[in-house]
Amino acid sequence: MVDNRYTILVSNEQFRFTRDQLESDPGNYFATYFFGEFAEASQGAKELVVEKDVHLFRLIQAHLRGYDIFPLPDAAIPPYMTKEVAIKNLHRDAQFYCLGKLEEKIKELELMSPNGRTGVRRDSPSAKRYKFGDETWSGLEWMFQDLNNDGYQLMLGKLKNLDMAIPSEQPLIPGFSLTFCWAKEHRYYVLLASDD
Incomplete structure (x- = not known):
């Protein structure tokens, strides 16, 4: 039986995906690596090694598997990051890997946040709520x-x-x-x- 799973190795931790999962956010780096125009795709590669944060990659895996990941639970935050920094870094990773749907969800999260990028301090008398x-x-x-x-x-x-x-x-x-x-x-x- 042919194994139709693909492995992404992140800091020595294996993350397994199906083709449908990898293609669930169209045009992303992973789908291109395994199925697109990269030389590895034409050679039938089944594994990719990346050096990124494992905690944040678990969120990327959940996203590609079709799960909602927001609001982030405290347990999903790397112990050396605040929630705000984790979201900022997740956004960078989403941009890096061309995960457009994840980027949009993060932007929506920022817009819905009362502490989002408004340019006006919440305690300012002119700040409308x-x-x-x-x-x-x-x-x-x-x-x-x-x-x-x-x-x-x-x-x-x-x-x-x-x-x-x-x-x-x-x-x-x-x-x-x-x-x-x-x-x-x-x-x-x-x-x-x-x-x-």
Whole structure:
């Protein structure tokens, strides 16, 4: 029986993949190495050796296997990195290996983060705060998460033509006003901006 698995050796730890997994993020370095125009592909290579961080590569493996990896659990963070540094380094690795889907997920994570690259300090009196909320049409409960300014502006740009009537049970968060509301797939979504 032919072994259809491919091995990536990272700092002496073996990571095994199927072809479908390696091609799940199109155009990446690994798929090109094993199946593309590299000489190794034409020679039927089944193993690649890279010198990268094992902890971060476990996240790359999970991503290529189709799993959501965000938010990162503390156990996935290398013991010598903060969570912020680990995400920054994972982003660099995603760029290095041309993992476009992973790059997009990291960018979305940064935009949804209240501490993302807004250029305005959170404790600044001029820093407006934003929230994204959603609830099922059954109206059980609203769930909210903080957005940074970039994330808020990105969502406004994408959704500006979807405005609709506000649900009867408006989300109430002291100090915030409703700025946008839309519905999709049996859920209501809202954007809120701080009143300050």
